Amino acid sequence: MIAALALGRWGHVAGADAWFALAIAGWLGWGAWGAAQDAIEQLMDQEWPIEKRERFLAVAARHPALKGIHDLRTRTSGNRDFVQFHVWVDGSMTVTDAHHVMDEIEDSLAREFPDTEILIHPDPEGHVDDDMLGASDLLAESPALLAQGAPKS
Numbered sequence: 001m002i003a004a005l006a007l008g009r010w011g012h013v014a015g016a017d018a019w020f021a022l023a024i025a026g027w028l029g030w031g032a033w034g035a036a037q038d039a040i041e042q043l044m045d046q047e048w049p050i051e052k053r054e055r056f057l058a059v060a061a062r063h064p065a066l067k068g069i070h071d072l073r074t075r076t077s078g079n080r081d082f083v084q085f086h087v088w089v090d091g092s093m094t095v096t097d098a099h100h101v102m103d104e105i106e107d108s109l110a111r112e113f114p115d116t117e118i119l120i121h122p123d124p125e126g127h128v129d130d131d132m133l134g135a136s137d138l139l140a141e142s143p144a145l146l147a148q149g150a151p152k153s
Helices: 002-010 016-043 050-060 095-112 143-147
Strands: 068-077 080-089 116-124
Touching (some): 050 080, 080 095, 095 116
Parallel strands (some): 080 116
Antiparallel strands (some): 068 080
């Protein structure tokens, strides 16, 4: 502002202080907009990028008892990651055996995705809820996994 006043007084530039004030207001507004965008991104849940979801599926697919994954839902909220999904396992498995498989899958995912809250729902192989969206096998549709030689359904 002092430079603008000096330009007006000694440089005979009319309205220099007003132009400087507008420039400073614009600069402050631009900074506030950027800070607001960062805050909004932290406050709003966002789905994981496709590359991260593909990597997650690849880690889960390593377990030999896993027959497929469907209904995958991912989100980041602030600095926390959340994921939930359904897996198809052998329908003749006992609840105890299925639970053991879920623990193994969750442990391997937790090593690769620390601080991620993981919720796995086991389904007997081929079971599809009539009202569920996204009941197709994501392992069979993943381009990254197919490129790695994953079996096609």
